[in-house]
Amino acid sequence: MLFSTSPGLRAETITLIGEDDWYPYSALKNGQLQGFAVDVIDAAYASVGVKVQFVAAPYARCLMLVQTGQAMGCFDSLNDAKLGQEFVFHKEPIFKAVIGIYARADAAAQKITVAELKGHRVGFTHGYTYGDEVEKDNRIFREDAPTDISSLRKLLLGRSEYSLVYTRVVDYLNAFYASELQGKIRQVGIVTEDKLFVSFSKLRPEAARYADLLDKGLQTVRANGTYAVLEKKWKNPAL
Structure with missing residues (x-):
């Protein structure tokens, strides 16, 4: 090091x-x-x-x-x-890092807040926490995945409507899995900078x-x- x-x-x-x-x-x-x-x-x-x-x-x-x-x-x-x-x-x-809200590129939503996630199926990564506003809202339907890339793949397959992933991690995944992700997902909101x-x-x-x-x-x-x-x-x- x-x-x-x-x-x-x-x-x-x-x-x-x-x-x-x-x-x-x-x-x-x-x-x-x-x-x-x-x-x-x-x-x-x-x-x-x-x-x-x-x-x-x-x-x-x-x-x-x-x-x-x-x-x-x-x-x-x-x-x-x-x-x-x-x-x-x-x-x-x-x-410090920003947790983004991601949707498929063809989704109707242009911008969404955490409060507006209630009633929707949202991708989470197993074991992660996403701040009190998300964690305390049991009206958000969780679609758990073992990793961030798995969560985004579920988003693309329509198993979730949104996915919560840190923005710098998405930047890396977009580059590493370019054929799968680039141009197919977009950020539509922010959970928090934490x-x-x-x-x-x-x-x-x-x-x-x-x-x-x-x-x-x-x-x-x-x-x-x-x-x-x-x-x-x-x-x-x-x-």
Whole structure:
């Protein structure tokens, strides 16, 4: 990873689980967990003398392992009403990201709000949360899918009317699955621009300390310019 400190400063090591299929934020590529979130977390902890070993897993399993105390932390998570009760969170976000509302290109809707999703079948990715406004509205009919690309495929097949996916993830999927997606889906709304975090286990007594250390590290890399360098690096990620 980039921006490591001198070997003598990294006196301890922790293991964190990152989602294996959420590029450009976190994904398993060429046998290694890669992405913007991975680099930011690594750099932040390096600045406070902690080395991170990254493990990849599907997001739902990532959360389960942390919730049951089998792992220290999972990323990338929303600190919403649901997850906020189940995990320990740091205060400084890893990054902010926009959740978009997507429809088929030939759909009648030109613009839609979250409130207008009620009564419609909407694509969700299994294990993800989408903010309190969505999660608390049981009038939205959920069409779950194992991954974001599966959710968009269900949208194209007519199994859902809308799909909720982060906009930068859609940008990547549009390029990687160009023959399937390009020109066939379009963004018709925004759920929210939200902050993403590492969710730490409440069953690990050391979790609060590592959450605090991550806050300190994130403040450091934002102040010293490292964060800006990583943002530029991941602005146009390789396929």
